Amino acid sequence: xxxxxxxxxxxxxxxxxxxxxxxxxCGAMCGCxxxxxxxxxxxxHCSGETCSNxxxxxxxxxxxDFDDEPPTLTPLPPVLPLVFNSETRSxxxxxxxxxxxxxxx
Numbered sequence: 001x002x003x004x005x006x007x008x009x010x011x012x013x014x015x016x017x018x019x020x021x022x023x024x025x026c027g028a029m030c031g032c033x034x035x036x037x038x039x040x041x042x043x044x045h046c047s048g049e050t051c052s053n054x055x056x057x058x059x060x061x062x063x064x065d066f067d068d069e070p071p072t073l074t075p076l077p078p079v080l081p082l083v084f085n086s087e088t089r090s091x092x093x094x095x096x097x098x099x100x101x102x103x104x105x
Contacts, residue, residue: 013037026051
């Protein structure tokens with residue numbers, strides 16, 4: 001029998017953000033505002049564009065700042081190529097195959 005999870009499917013802030021259904025200016029009753037978040041494109045009526053609880057352009061720019069330096073890449077260790085030829089295959093012991101017995105579970 002599957003084990004049911006008792007945890008919520010997402011953090012409460014995210015659930016409140018998704019279910020913001022303000023019909024007007026997203027005032028004091030706005031679920032996003034109550035959670036301390038700004039409205040976004042997933043909000044039902046305002047779509048994060050036509051209300052007073054939207055993120056300012058300067059906030060968006062600061063949130064998406066990227067480092068001027070590219071990330072440091074760590075090289076992977078070299079991988080030795082596997083070469084099979086007729087000598088290698090004839091000297092090797094055969095590997096056991098799958099069991100031929102039927103499971104009776």
